[in-house]
Amino acid sequence: MTAPDLLLRGARTYDGGAPLDVRLSGGLVDAIAPSGMLDADGAETVELEGRYIGPGLWDAHVHFxxxxxxxxxxxxxxxxxxxxxxxxxxxxxxxxxxxxxxxxxxxxxxxxxxxxxxxxxxxxxxxxxxxxxxxxxxxxxxxxxxxxxxxxxxxxxxxxxxxxxxxxxxxxxxxAALPVGDYRTAAAAAAARGVVGVVEYENVLNIDEWAERVAAGVDSLRVDAAVWPDELDTALARGLRTGDPVEPTGLVTMGRLKVVVDGSLNTRTAYCWDPYPGLDAHSAHGCGVSSIPVSELRDLLVRARAGGIEAAVHAIGDRANTEVLDTFEELGMRGIIEHAQLVRSDDFARFARLGLIASVQPEHAMDDRDVADRYWAGRTDRAFAFGSLHAAGVALRLGSDAPVAPLDPWHAIASGVSRSRGDRAAWHPEQSLPLDVALGASTRHPLAVGAPADVMITDADPYALDRDALRGMPVSATLLAGRFTHRAL
The missing domain is CATH 3.10.310.70 (Diaminopimelate Epimerase; Chain A, domain 1)
Known part of the structure; x- marks a missing residue:
């Protein structure tokens, strides 16, 4: 699946960058120079005519x-x-x-x-x-x-x-298997929004399912394919480690062990320190649901680590987040906490000190703001607290949790920056993210020599757009390892 060499001529970088040329070769960014300074050297030349170039986008949490x-x-x-x-x-x-x-x-x-x-x-x-x-x-x-x-x-x-x-x-x-063409169409639609990769969290043996899809032509995305506890032994028996390619093209790699320790806000099962309104803290589910005991979580993480598989743990309520932080700290492990929707004030700094990544979904804050105001009343200053996580020094990754929100990183970026949508005022605007942080949390590699040639070309500079225009960013091309997966030039 080697792509021909390309010379992308006359591009601009975001936020006022001067015109430049970018040469892609062998699936990598081969050279970057001021416009007119690079020879084609046999590469196909594509005139970008002042469009904007940046790294391709990732959605860090999908159920494809x-x-x-x-x-x-x-x-x-x-x-x-x-x-x-x-x-x-x-x-x-x-x-x-x-x-x-x-x-x-x-x-x-x-x-x-x-x-x-x-x-x-x-x-x-x-x-x-x-x-x-x-x-x-x-x-x-x-x-x-x-x-x-x-x-x-x-x-x-x-x-x-x-x-x-x-x-x-x-x-x-x-x-009830879906036609492979449906997957191909959905992957192409993601590529048309600048997406080059997704982190897959479906509760199946994703490594095998995605290897089969790529072999059948669903090849416009990179996929980090997670494993759930019931298939952990299968992955360990195969000797797979996080980051290992699992099929010949290298598009599908072994992801992380996904463990769910609590429920969700909308179902009122997120595990919290305080009870949900109208429920007794001592009732069976008054404070939400703890899906697995901490001892079981610890054992799963230890087994995965021994086999080279890193961890991603779903924790939404503040008590769930505290207990997951405790477990990572006890084991001396790094990993990802998925969602981190409600975090105890003292835990933001601990999140950063432990070197954990927060994988968050800004569209959820817009979908759930009223539900949070009702069921987490008095606590929403630390709900969907992306700004507090960033200020504490926590590394962020942005995702959609599709289909919970659309598989479109521009939606996540716009909501993360504005904390608003439609005709509503910003909700807890102090928790907004700077645009450069939101963009960085939606990519894997910078546009730099030697980086994978996973590139996005847009018709506008994100720094020049308002909230709604950013949400609908026009993407004119997406390249994966130097190969066009979307082209509207």
């Missing part, structure tokens, strides 16, 4: 199959009540919306602010199996037929959450 399959689910993102969701389902069934193996799936409802509780009975008006997935992926609301089809036994709410639900969702969709 869930992102791809989203188009086959009824869109519930705009629903504002249980009755509203039922009406959307009724309309979908009336209009013949396609099912997946006999089940009508919906996605994107967020019931944290609904004035009425969800019930199984409300969906039992439909004879067809119906399963509606929460926008955070951590729970689903279903009717009796849907529960029976999936082999689940929800209570009167019709809701199944956390480990039982996540495992069921993965098993069901593993049996």
């Amino acid at each position: 199959t869930q992102w791809v399959i989203q188009q086959r689910r009824v869109d519930l993102a705009g629903t504002r009540s249980a009755a509203d969701a039922v009406a959307v389902v009724r309309e979908a069934l009336t209009n013949g919306f396609p099912s997946t193996d006999g089940v009508l799936f919906g996605y994107g409802y967020r019931d944290g602010l609904w004035g009425e509780p969800v019930t199984r009975a409300a969906l039992d008006v439909f004879a067809q199996p119906v399963v509606l997935i929460n926008g955070d992926l951590h729970s689903a609301w279903m009717n009796s037929a849907g529960a029976a089809r999936l082999g689940l036994h929800p209570d009167a709410t019709g809701v199944v959450s956390e480990g039982e639900w996540i495992g069921t969702l993965q098993r069901f969709h593993a049996e």
